[in-house]
Amino acid sequence: MATVTRENIGLLNDKITVKVSQEDYLPNFDKAVKQFSKSANIPGFRKGMVPAGMVKKMHGQALFADEVLRTVEKELTGYLQNEKLDIFAQPISLDKESLPLDFNKPDEYAFNFEVGLKPAFEVSPLEAGKTVMTRYKVKATDAEVDEEVKRLQIKGGKMTEPEAIDNEDNVLNVEFEESDAQGNVIEGGIKKDNSLLLKYFSSSIQEQLKGKKAGDTIVFQLATSFDTERLNWILKDLGFEENDQAAAQKYFKLTITKVGLIEQRELNEEFFKEIYPNEELTTEAAFRAKLKEEIEKYWDTESRNRLHNDLFEVLVHETPMELPKGFLTRWLQTGGEKPKTAEEAEKEYPNFDHQLRWTLISDKLIRENKLEVSFEELRESAKQKLMGYYGAGAALDGADWLDSYLDRLMQDEKFVDQTYREMVTQKLFDWAETKVDLKEEEITAEEFAKLPHKHHHHEH
Template sequence: MATVTRENIGLLNDKITVKVNQEDYLPNFDKAVKQFSKAANIPGFRKGMVPAGMVKKMHGQALFADEVLKTVEKELMGYLQNEKLDIFAQPLSLDKESKQLDYSKPEEYAFDFEVGLKPAFEVSPLESGKTTLTRYKIKATDKEVDEEVQRLQLKGGNMTEPEAIDNEDNVLNVEFEETDAEGNVIEGGIKKDNSLLLKYFSPALQEQLKGRKKDDSIVFQLADSFDPERLAWILKDLGFAEDDQEAAKKYFRLTITKVGLIEKRELNEDFFKEIYPNEEITTEEAFRAKLKEEIEKYWDTESRNRLHNDLFEVLVHETPMELPKDFLKRWLQTGSEKPKTAEEAEKEYPNFDHQLRWTLISDKLIRDNKLEVSFEELREGAKQKLLGYYGAGAALDGAEWLDSYLDRLMQDEKFVDQTYREMVTQKLFDWAETKVELKEEEITAEEFAKLPHKHHHHEH
């Protein structure tokens, strides 16, 4: 009769020993031999008439080992279910060497496994008065609204072709040709077409280019002609690394192949209707007010994302929780598809630990507070995700093909699982917001962008 015993070998780390003897596995071995003999196709014997002795001689060891291991696995899984052990991943074998399993000498075999047990814990940061976080309120400035107005005017404007460069908003189609410092083209050097706004160049080069026309050219050095951000972009476009200091010293001849200028759209009702087809906007004042509302809506979303990120960090780093670290590192080495070295597991463990804590915490909060997503909510969430892909929003809502496409998407198990997890996690954050103290602080978008990310340090 098989026996299973358990002993503690470390923090949340137990050893389970499974012992099996002849009566546990021999009946299944004999059955496997008979089944094999019926199906085997061995020269010299009619199919289904292969003697059991021949099967044992040829395949006995493999069949025997298979049945012993199946029996052990069945006993182990049965024990875990009966004892209701809440473990991480799968048990790890402690047997460093393969056991000598001989079908001609059946005997009692003992197999050792170790398991990592999930910890019991309370999510203390959500206890009343324990955590205070900041919700930032970002007001759109007149400057931001002005920039958005100009961007939209240019985006919808008509391209003209002035004779000469005279405006920082001129669009220049140019050809880069690598030269030496004297402007002589290097044979086999880099040659590349590009399209740039005049204002992308350094102030000095802008002055040099003003008044130039199609087919005019100048020679310049990359490093002296762009700010650091533009320089990195230009270097990458020319095939260099963004921080290649030697490449930045290279000279190029820039030949103008076309001068363009976008005529800004007039701020009138036709333009307002194009931007907001479902709104009744008739004045520039109302248009600017709507843009301001949209900008602040965007920043409200960013602010909420930051709040939820802060909540995530607090929950992960300030929830007291013990983990069987040594077991988990061993599991990282052998439990995944691709085996890892001890050094690789050690390096990966901090990120693994971080994500594991969040999985345990979020699963507990979702379970304890009965947070769930109904099928109707899931379908609506999938629809909003789909509309977001197309960037059309309400314009596509109600289209005939949308419902049938949604029906097909809702049959995709992977898509449904991912969408459900995203939505239930959002519900979790919305609920968690109500469990902490929130103070509101009004700041500018520039100040918000410079805020450091909250990150706690703790000993694992």
């Protein structure tokens, strides 16, 4: 008769021993031999007429091992279910070497496994009065609105071809040729066409370029001609790595092949209608007010994302929880598609630990607070995404093809599962917001961008 015993070997780490005797596996072994003899194709014997002795001689050891292991797995699974053990992943075998299973000498066998137990914990950061957080309110400035107006005027403008460079918004079609400091082109060096705005260059290079026409050239060094962000962009375009200090010291001869300038759109009703087709905007003041509203709506979304990210960090790092690190590290070594070394598992563990804590916390909060997403909510979310993707908004609502497309989309398990996870996680954060003390703080976009991210570095 099979027996299963359990003993504690560490924090949330138990050893389970499964013992099986002949009476547990031999009947099934005999059945397996008979079944195999009915279906085996062995030269010299008719199908279904292979003697059991021949099957045992040729395949007995493999069939025997399969039945012993199948019996052990059945007993282990039954024990875990009956005891209602809430474990991580799968049990890990503690037997370093395979047991000497011999079908000619059936015996009692003991198999040892270790399991990691999920911890009991309370999400203390959400207890009343425990956590104070800040929701930032970003107000759009007149300068930001001016910048957006100009961007849209340029985006919708018409390209002209002035004779010479005279404006920081000039579009320059240029050819880069690697050279020495005197402008002598290096044979076999880099040669690349590009298109840049004059204002992308440093102020000194801009001064050199002003007044130049198509066909004119200058010589410049990369490192002294662009700010850090533009320099990295140019380096990558020329085939180098970002922050390649040696490449940044190279000189290039720049030949202007074409000078362009976008004629900005006039601020009138026709332009306003192109930008906001569903709005009745007749004045520049109304247009600017709408832009300000859109900018602040964008920052509201960014602020909410930041708050939710801060909530995530607080919940993960300030919820007291013990984890069986030893077991989980060993599981990381053996549980994936490809085995890992102890060093690789140790290196991966911090990120794994971080995500595992969030999974345990979010699952608990979703379950205990009955946070759910209905099929109708899933479908509506998918519809809004589609209408946003096609950019037609309400104009698409009710279209026959849209409904049939949605029907097919809602049969895609991967899409439905991903959408469900996104939506239920959003509901979780919305709910968690109501459980902390929120204070609102008004700041500028520049100040918001400089805020440090809430991230904990302490060990658990």
